[in-house]
Amino acid sequence: MRQHDLVVIGAGSGNAVVDDSFAGLDVAVVEERWFGGTCLNAGCIPSKMFAHTGHVARTVGEAGAFDVDAELRGVRWRQMRDRVFGRLDAEREEGRRGRREADFVTVYEGRARFTGPRELRIALADGAVDITARQIVIAAGGRPLVPGPVADSGLPYETSDTVMRIDAPPRRLAVLGGGYIAAELAEVFAAAGSSVVIVEKEDHLLGPQDETVAARFTELARSRYELRLGREVTAVGGRAGALRLTLDDGATVEADMLLVAAGRVPNSDRLHLDAAGIATRDDGRIVVDAYQRTGVEGVFALGDVxxxxxxxxxxxxxxxxxxxxxxxxxxxxxxxxxxxxxAVFTRPQIASVGATEQDCRERGVDLLVGEARYEDIAYGWALEDTTGFCKVLAERGTGRLLGAHLMGPQAPALIQPLVLAMALGIDAATLATSAYWIHPAPTELVEKALLDLGL
Structure with a gap:
């Protein structure tokens, strides 16, 4: 049995654990699928590259609002796909090659399973190998959740792992789910010309967001897509290219393609953790302490697992x-x-940090709410934005910032001053009045929301 000082299971964020400071150790990295993990290969990076292309397409289509004559003749899907993944696949292979060329790292390309507290069996393409380690880091990530009626139908479906690599957008796309992945990809396909229907079991899209964001985004989405809210899929029928989704109210949805974006689950169930004595929560997440240690000495975990x-x-x-x-x-x-x-990279973009208003209400917080709209600031006039806003939550009396929620252009960048203020303990009044805010600039939105607290 080969012995290593350190084994990392998963070459996504787990790959970032090992740098040259570990060069004096015998290190192994185990990866069964993608170097770079979900983010690089099928998640946050390609989806944002696709989303930006969609944003450009929407901008062309809406150019008339700015007295610009422009015509959108279409999105060249296959060229966009090849541009995005041509770059990202090269990045993945460069990362893989770099690990293989490191003198102190052994790369095992296969699936690892525990056979003891710090013992692993790795299924390789040409057999299996058993190894042991003084320390192990579990960074095995997660995967899309596929509801039973979809999985049991035997009919084709896509997930976020696969849908961005298809050859062409469908004429009609059914999206199962209403979270951030569903919202982002629905926007991408709508911008590319697909007719989109979203089936979501909750009454709003983006349910975990602040209630104001969820309500206003849902209304905007309703003007762009067909929404079936408060509904679940009970069966999938038809055939490939002509699917029929049956909902729990008896209604049906016809679609050329089904995108399942109903959440994600950790890959802990694939690791035989019982053999190692590693505990998991009811939702499958590995139990770790504040230092990322599992209950087994020498075994750490990080990331989606x-x-x-x-x-x-x-x-x-x-x-x-x-x-x-x-x-x-x-x-x-x-x-x-x-x-x-x-952040949610839809159109409009969304960003959040800290508590929602409903969180504060449930905890009985004595709350102040400040809000400003893009149309309240000069740069918002330049953007012709009539729907975006910034909402800040603060504790009455102290002015301590509790949460912030933005919906509109550049929201993920605009929220950062509020993130820093909350992390550094800067109260709302100090943040609003101690520094200059550029005029006219999008950041005035944050300033006006802070001043609206009335502190």
Whole structure:
């Protein structure tokens, strides 16, 4: 049985754990599918590249609002796809090659399963190998959740793992799910010319968002797509290219293609964790402490396989924490998930950090709410934006910022001053009045929302 000092299972964010400071150790990286992980190959990076192309297409189509005569003749889907994945596939292979060429790293391309607390069997293309390690990092990621009626139908469907690599957009696309993945990809395909119908079991799209964001985005989406809200798919029939979805109210939805974007699940169930004595939560996430340690000595976990916030920037931060704690066992640092910002790259864009208004209401917080609209600021006039806004939540009396929520152009960038203020403990009044805010600039939206708190 080959012995290693450190084994990392997963070459997404797990790959970031190992740098040259580990060169004195015997390290192994196990990856069964994609170097670079979901983000590089099928997630946040390609979807944002597709989303930006969709944004350009929408801008051309809406140019008349700015007194510009322009005509959108179509999105060259296959060329866009090849441009995006031509770059990203090369990045993946460069990462794979770099790991293989590292003198102190052994790469196993296969699926790892635990056979003991720090023992693994790796299924390779030409057999299997058993290894053991002094320390193991589990960074095996997650995968799309496929509901039973879809999986059991035997009919074709796409997920976020596959849909961006298809040859052409469908005439009519059914999207199952109403979260951020569903919202982003629906926008991409609509901009490319598909007719889109969204089936979502909740009464709003983007349900985990602040209630104001969810309600206003749902109304905008209703003007662009066919929405079947509060509904679930009970059966999928028809044939490839002519699918028929039966809903729980007896209604049917016809579509050329089905995109399943109903959530994601951790890959913990594929690792035989019981053999190692590693505990999981009810939803399958591996149980870790603040230092990313599992209950088995020497075994850490990071990213979507364990985190409460399955976002790439969170996995990267957890990788930094794990790397430090592997090297400095007597000086551990903790991962902090309290103030994680997030963005949805739809049109309009959405960004959030901290508590929602409904969170504060449930906790009985004495709350102040400030709001400003894009149409309240000069740059919003330039954008001809009549739907976007910034909403900030603060504790009455102290002015402590509790949450912030934006919907509109450049929202993921505009939220960053609020993220920094919350992380550094800067109160709303200080943030609003202590520094200059450029006029006219989009950031005035944040300033006006802060001043609207009345502190």
């Amino acid at each position: 364990c985190t409460p916030v399955p976002l790439k920037h969170v996995a990267n931060r957890e990788a930094q924490v794990v790397a430090h704690n592997l090297r400095h066992p007597d000086d551990l640092i903790a991962a902090d998930h309290d103030l994680v910002p997030a």
